[in-house]
Structures are given as C-alpha cells and as structure tokens.
Amino acid sequence: MTRRGAGQGGGDDVWGQAVGALGGLVVVFGILAAIKDKLGLSWPATVLLVVGVLVVLGYLVWRCRGAVSRTWAGTARPATAMKQEAGKQAGKATVEAVGKAVEKAAGQAGETGETGEAGEEGAEAEEVVAAHPQLTADLRAAGVLSRDELVRAGEVSIEKLPVGTRYDFLMPPGRTYKDVEKRLGNLAGVLGVTRLHTKLDRSRRSERQVQLLVLDEPPFTRPFSPPTREEIQAFDGVPLGHDVVGQLAGVPTFERASLLIGGMTQMGKTTLVNGLITCLLIAYGEFDLYLLDGKFCGLTRFEKVAVRYEASDNPDVFESMVDELNDRSDRRYKRIQEAVRNRQPAPEFRPVFFIVDEAADFFAHDGTNGGKEKAYRIAEKTRSLVAKCLESGISTVMLTQRPSQNAIPVMVRDQFLYRMCLYVASEGTAKVALGDTYFETVAPINPVLIDSEIKGQGVLFAHGTSTLIRGFNFEDAFMWQIADEAYDRQQKALSDTPESPLVQAISYMKKQGSDFVLTSELAPVLGITETDPAERGKKLNKLLGVPSSKGAKGARGYRLEDLTAAAVSDS
C-alpha cells in the first residue's frame, strides 16, 4: 500500500512528483512557445488564449455528460434519491443478467439537472451493488420496478415449500410492498402462473419487505382437513375457510358487519355457511340464531339451536322474519338513545345472526303492480335491517345462487361490509356479488378463473383485501355434536336464570286468562305483603319497572300488553 502527502517528506513519492511536475512544466512551456511562434502573439496573449480555450472545452464536456446521463436514466429523479444504474459495472461484477449497479450516494443534483456545480462531481462516492438477476428482471417486466431500479441480491431469500416457492425480499428505497400488490396480476403472468396461484403478505418489519408465495399447482388441488375445535378457538376472528397454503382465513369479527355470499349453483355456498355456523357455535360465545332455509334442508342441522327456524321460499315468511328483527333492532336503538340521553355507557346486546339461504327468491315479483310494490317494500325493509342493525348487533348473512343484476336489489347489496363470491361464469356477475368497483381495488382476484370442479372455493373481500379461500366441509357428526352442545348450553342457561318478576306476572295473567290485573291482586303473587295501597303500589311499580294504568272501574293495575312490551324490550 502506498502512503501519500507532502507531510510525509523525504519519501520516493516526493521525488517522483517533483520530477513529474518539472517534466509537465517543460511540456506546457514548449506547447505555449510553439503556439506563440505559430500565431506571432506576445507571451501574455498566448497564455490567456490557451486558458480561455481550455475553460470553454471543459464546460462543453460537462454539458454533454449531463445530457447523456439524463437520457440514459429515462426520467430525472429527485436530488435526494439514491441513484441506481444497472449494468454500468458489468465488467467488474459477477452477475451478468442484469449486470451490476452503481449506487451513488445522495447529492446527485448535478446529474438531475439544473442546480449542479462542477465541484460536486468529484464528491460522488461510488459503490458496486449486485442485483438479484431473476427477481429484478421479473419485477421490471411486471412493471413493479422501473428500468433503473433493482432488488439487491443480498436482500432476497427464496425458500422452496411443499406447496410452492416463497420469495422474501426488500423493495428498493422509495418503494413498498404495495407496489407489488398493485401489479400482482402482472407479476403472476411474468412468473407463468395466475393471480390465483399467488399469496402476498406484508411484513411487520418494514413496508419495503415483501413476502410472496407462488404455488406450484392450482390452488386447493389437494384438500386440507377441516380445522379442529382448538384451531377454531385459537383463530383471531371468525374463520370461513382455508387459504391457499392451508392456514385458516376469515373475518376479524361480525360486530357491525354483514356478509353477502354469491356463486353459481352447486359451488359450495350452503356447505360454507354450515361451516360458518359451526365455527360461530364453537368460538363466538352466546348469540341468537334466526335461520331462513330457502332450500328447505340446507340449514336444518342447526334448527334446534335457532331462536327461529323457517324452511320456506315464501316472501311473506321472509318479510315476517325481517319485521321481527327490525322490531328488535328498533327496541335496541331506543335503549341506545336512552343511554346517551342519561349519559350512561352504551348497552351491550346479545349478538344476533340472521342467515338466509337462497335469498334472491324473496325479492322476486310476478310483474304486476301489486307484486312490484310488495317486492319494493320487502327490499326497503331488508335494506333497513342490514343498514341499521349493524349498530344494534344484528348481522345478516345472505346467500344467493343468482347474483344477477336484479336478483338482490342494489339498495340491499350495497349495505354488506363483507362480500364473498364463489365460481361465477362472468365478471359482471362477480361484480354483483363483490361490488361494482371490485376490479379497481388492490390486487383483485377474478372468481371467473376459479376451478369450478374444486368445490367451496371463493374470493373473500373484506376490509379492502381479497383472499382466495375454500370453505370447510365438516363431517355431519362433528356439526351435530357442536349443535347438541350448544343446545345443552342454552337449556342450562335457561334453567339457571331465575324468572324475572315481569315474566312471573305475565305467566300469572296468562294463566288467569286476563288482560288486566289489579295491583292488589298482583302484589301478593310477587311476594309483596304490604297492606297500605299507596306503599304496595310503589313497591310493585319498582319491582316490575313498568308504570301502572287505570282499569275499567278506575282502580290501578297492569295491562298484559305493557308487561309483554317491557319484557321483550330487554332483548
């Protein structure tokens, strides 16, 4: 290694430099003398002329270099951006396909244009960067990276898994995993597969980190076993199926959310929703289930645990269930209002699920004016149920094998937060299930491309993210067992709950067959022994929480209707 600098003194270097300088001076003097002789100028004029010509030449070279660099880079980049020029150092680098890149430190103002000074050029630090040849070329071809960007070889790890290949890599500065997500379809094409073969995950470590799985075979070519109870309980949310690598996938919660499931006939909607109910019974805690089985036997397994089960394709039955739930919702809204008015915490309600298999039939009409009016009325009530009930804890899950434009009215469809679409034959139909703007969302999955021979697959679109999943196909025995256990829990809860004074009063009046009962008659039934009429009335009023009314002869008492309304408003 050579040491340099005048301060070192006395070394060979100093002598060498002195002799070189002397030689240089002699050559410069000779050139000047020749020019002076040729042009017949004085010495000062000759020196000035030569310096002037050199300065002009230097300036022209600098301008040319800047213009060439800008043309090469394609676009001018911000002065603070790191510059990556692939291929410049191909001779030195080992990776030939995309070459090596030169990464210059910040301070490229002279390169990018207009503010540069000649002195900055000398300060540029150059560093050789090896690109990952395959990934860089693929990302460029897919339009994820521009021509002058690259993925560093040292920031890529590629792992072969039983189901495919996992790429874990860092995007260049200024890019994030979202750039990959936006062009995932293109990238899948470059990799020789479809969007369905890919699964993209973001990392908790960095926005630039990308985890991309590319499947070897079409998704779900091999079936996954249904999850165990423990796996369902351990899932953070409500699972709806397996994703393409066999992990559980679903939605974070059904609180304030409803789900619309569309897909052509025999694709696995009913099986999927049976799986959903099973998972809810295992892990969602206590809830009330309202089932409307438009297929007559699709949801029968859970009849015994439902608050109300109807097997019917009659729109009147649907309307009566919607009315019942809208009433329940209205009562809940009143309680929320009261709590807000009295500055009390918001009341907690028992979750309610309203599951409708084959919903499209309920919105159909016979073409007559009366039929159209009725269909409109049902649609409006359903819209209100799905829209309003989110606040009051009533979630609707609606299935349809006819996700065509008019089968489920737009005003109803628009209210669903979660959407799912199993195989359908056209993109237009997929839009009905997933939303009109679905194909403009980030990394959409086209349900038309799903293999219709592999049942139960569908695109789940929740919170702006699309996931390809396959619903669970539980054994009947497992579902029966889960339903029996839930039923036993319900019975035990009923027998453990002491009858409220309201319920006791109602059953007494029903037994007597009367619509009105005097305070003096009801008080002893509820254990009030007070003889003073005013005190007795106060105690009874407090116990029931319902104001008394005057009977036909002016005596005070309670109406059955008022007591019943108060009892149901607790639900």
Ligand SMILES: Nc1ncnc2c1ncn2[C@@H]1O[C@H](COP(=O)(O)OP(=O)(O)OP(=O)(O)O)[C@@H](O)[C@H]1O
């Ligand atoms: N995840 C799955 N794994 C294996 N088989 C499945 C799966 N899902 C559904 N199937 C099978 O596909 C067939 C159709 O399922 P299902 O009845 O659930 O479809 P559907 O979409 O509700 O049909 P339809 O609209 O005609 O009522 C059934 O034989 C079922 O066993």
